[in-house]
Amino acid sequence: MSSNVASGPHDSANQKAVYVFEAPVRLWHWLHTLSFLVLAVTGYLIANPLPALNGEASDHFLMGNIRMIHFIAAYVFAIGFAVRIYWALVGNRFAREIFYLPFWRGAWWKGLFYELRFYSFLTRKQHKTLGHNPLAQMAMFLFNTLGTVFMIVSGFALYGEGLGTDSWADRLFGWVIPLLGGSEATHNWHNMIMWVMIMFVIIHIYMAVRADIISRESSVSTIIGGWRMFKDDQP
Amino acid sequence: MSIQQTFYEAMREHGITRRSFLKFCSLTAAGLGMGPEFAGKIAHALETKPRTPVIWLHGLECTCCTESFIRSGHPLAADVILSMISLDYDDTIMAAAGHQAEEILEQTVEKYDGNFILACEGNPPLNEDGMYCIQAGKPYIEKLRHMADHCKAIIAWGSCASWGCVQAAKPNPTRAVPIHKVITDKPIIKVPGCPPIAEVMTGVITYMLTFDRFPELDRQGRPKMFYSQRLHDKCYRRPHFDAGQFVERFDDEGARKGYCLYKVGCKGPTTYNACSTVEWNGGLSWPVKSGHGCLGCAEDNFWDRGSFYSAVTNLNVPGGVEATADKVGAVLAGAAAVGVAAHAAASVISHTKDSNKGDSSHE
Ligand code: HEM
Ligand code: SF4
Ligand code: SF4
Numbered sequence: 001m002s003s004n005v006a007s008g009p010h011d012s013a014n015q016k017a018v019y020v021f022e023a024p025v026r027l028w029h030w031l032h033t034l035s036f037l038v039l040a041v042t043g044y045l046i047a048n049p050l051p052a053l054n055g056e057a058s059d060h061f062l063m064g065n066i067r068m069i070h071f072i073a074a075y076v077f078a079i080g081f082a083v084r085i086y087w088a089l090v091g092n093r094f095a096r097e098i099f100y101l102p103f104w105r106g107a108w109w110k111g112l113f114y115e116l117r118f119y120s121f122l123t124r125k126q127h128k129t130l131g132h133n134p135l136a137q138m139a140m141f142l143f144n145t146l147g148t149v150f151m152i153v154s155g156f157a158l159y160g161e162g163l164g165t166d167s168w169a170d171r172l173f174g175w176v177i178p179l180l181g182g183s184e185a186t187h188n189w190h191n192m193i194m195w196v197m198i199m200f201v202i203i204h205i206y207m208a209v210r211a212d213i214i215s216r217e218s219s220v221s222t223i224i225g226g227w228r229m230f231k232d233d234q235p
Numbered sequence: 236m237s238i239q240q241t242f243y244e245a246m247r248e249h250g251i252t253r254r255s256f257l258k259f260c261s262l263t264a265a266g267l268g269m270g271p272e273f274a275g276k277i278a279h280a281l282e283t284k285p286r287t288p289v290i291w292l293h294g295l296e297c298t299c300c301t302e303s304f305i306r307s308g309h310p311l312a313a314d315v316i317l318s319m320i321s322l323d324y325d326d327t328i329m330a331a332a333g334h335q336a337e338e339i340l341e342q343t344v345e346k347y348d349g350n351f352i353l354a355c356e357g358n359p360p361l362n363e364d365g366m367y368c369i370q371a372g373k374p375y376i377e378k379l380r381h382m383a384d385h386c387k388a389i390i391a392w393g394s395c396a397s398w399g400c401v402q403a404a405k406p407n408p409t410r411a412v413p414i415h416k417v418i419t420d421k422p423i424i425k426v427p428g429c430p431p432i433a434e435v436m437t438g439v440i441t442y443m444l445t446f447d448r449f450p451e452l453d454r455q456g457r458p459k460m461f462y463s464q465r466l467h468d469k470c471y472r473r474p475h476f477d478a479g480q481f482v483e484r485f486d487d488e489g490a491r492k493g494y495c496l497y498k499v500g501c502k503g504p505t506t507y508n509a510c511s512t513v514e515w516n517g518g519l520s521w522p523v524k525s526g527h528g529c530l531g532c533a534e535d536n537f538w539d540r541g542s543f544y545s546a547v548t549n550l551n552v553p554g555g556v557e558a559t560a561d562k563v564g565a566v567l568a569g570a571a572a573v574g575v576a577a578h579a580a581a582s583v584i585s586h587t588k589d590s591n592k593g594d595s596s597h598e
Binding site for chain 2: 162
């Protein structure tokens with residue numbers, strides 16, 4: 001790890017730390033993770049059910065339970081996201097980062113291209129970032145934020161089909177179904193975007209762990225404790 | 236024949252007795268899910284209201300809608316309704332033919348301008364100026380536009396008129412389009428299905444003729460009374476679905492026991508129609524009852540969604556790629572995993588190089 005330290009004494013007194021992720025953001029992160037995991041597993045099993053059970057139908061409620069767990073996790077996922085949006089409005093500036101892309105800022109684009117070059121090993125120099133770097137912010141916004149919105153909207157539209165026409169879910173979200181090309185297409189897109197989000201999760205975990213090991217600032221511990229720690233005091 | 240003939244008079248003229256007429260009224264009230272008191276209302280309306288003519292046009296189609304319609308489960312309903320509608324124009328089942336038949340169209344337009352119902356079976360092809368469907372020497376699209384201009388409302392019978400159906404399936408060489416794509420200034424009710432169930436058709440047309448308006452429609456223009464639920468919501472095999480008891484193959488034990496057909500591709504969970512309640516052929520059976528999954532025939536674009544025999548079907552991404560979410564997803568997630576592993580390896584190499592050189596990675 002010594003090579004990570006640029007120069008100068010590397011003791012804790014010298015590390016600067018910034019409070020980045022407030023408690024509600026951290027809590028949401030883990031709630032979101034957990035509910036996504038449950039939704040992805042149960043969702044996969046809805047699309048590809050387990051081998052058939054024997055015996056009386058009244059002896060089992062396997063598919064029913066899988067769907068019920070999906071729907072309970074869906075409420076956690078959706079209500080958690082709603083509270084997270086509220087926190088974006090009242091929280092610190094880092095709480096807003098995943099909800100927009102500052103494409104009108106030249107510096108942001110410069111940062112984005114810099115990060116692309118950095119991750120393609122084209123430059124060695126590493127910038128310090130407090131919140132998300134532009135590349136991370138873009139991935140977070142496109143795949144997680146928009147993905148979450150899509151899953152909630154399409155999910156509750158499908159849920160409204162079960163609740164029935166004129167149910168609250170049908171009134172609020174039912175319009176999505178014809179827009180996506182019908183019920184079957186909505187199922188298929190709900191399934192597809194799950195896979196897109198799984199792809200994001202794989203890359204996200206890799207990037208976070210990688211940053212923790214070889215970048216200049218803390219990453220995994222930040223989403224647990226909230227503080228961004230720097231391993232050096234260079235600018 | 237007086238111009239202002241009532242429905243009742245028209246029926247009597249066709250040999251329907253008063254007794255049959257009243258039976259028909261209570262049957263219809265029950266069929267539409269209304270209380271018994273509505274039988275009297277229907278009778279009163281049919282006795283006093285002037286008969287609304289129905290013109291039944293055929294575009295690109297297979298005539299399965301007509302075939303279904305004339306086999307309405309209750310022979311009385313079929314008789315009564317046919318006496319109500321075949322009076323005017325339906326080139327498949329009318330007595331007149333040729334110029335004589337085409338004249339009826341013009342007479343109806345003159346006599347009942349803005350006052351007749353246009354029932355469309357099939358749809359117009361637009362390619363080559365509509366030359367793929369010629370009637371009486373003219374493209375069907377012209378006939379459709381002309382009659383639509385003068386009608387009061389349109390019934391789009393079946394999946395052809397409602398969505399496009401097989402002739403509009405990829406690659407749609409004749410560019411067949413559903414009615415609502417070419418007629419935009421008239422109210423349209425969609426009665427999809429390939430074909431629609433006879434009782435659904437007679438129910439819809441009786442409601443319209445009796446009450447002089449559409450029944451309540453859903454977001455996509457279908458009558459809620461028959462299309463507000465998926466087959467899955469009322470399927471008698473649903474307990475097996477909830478239990479997790481599925482037919483895995485058509486010759487397995489589950490198939491013999493009548494388990495749920497979801498895993499062999501039943502489209503009941505995504506199809507809005509009345510098959511699981513009204514059933515077919517006078518309530519005799521319906522596909523799931525006979526051991527085969529629903530094909531989704533009442534849904535938009537059901538021909539192009541991929542396999543009728545798997546639960547997860549094609550995404551139909553623009554550009555003609557045919558793949559399911561599970562297949563694309565496995566590739567995406569696999570690529571991400573491989574990419575991450577490769578990037579991690581490259582990072583270790585580049586990092587070790589830096590350490591060996593003794594310089595730092597962030598100066
Ligand atoms: C990121 C979160 C989510 C993931 C990964 C996910 C995943 C899935 C998957 C893979 C399916 C199967 C699709 C198919 O039939 O082919 C499914 C079905 C479904 N999901 Fe989700 N889902 C998520 C969020 C939600 C939400 C928020 C709701 C809202 C209630 C929801 C409601 C449903 C419903 C109603 C079904 C259909 C169940 C059935 O056909 O029996 N999902 N989900
Ligand atoms: S057979 Fe089809 S409609 Fe019936 S419960 Fe199974 S999936 Fe649903
Ligand atoms: S069961 Fe499905 S495919 Fe068969 S007629 Fe009904 S909607 Fe159409």
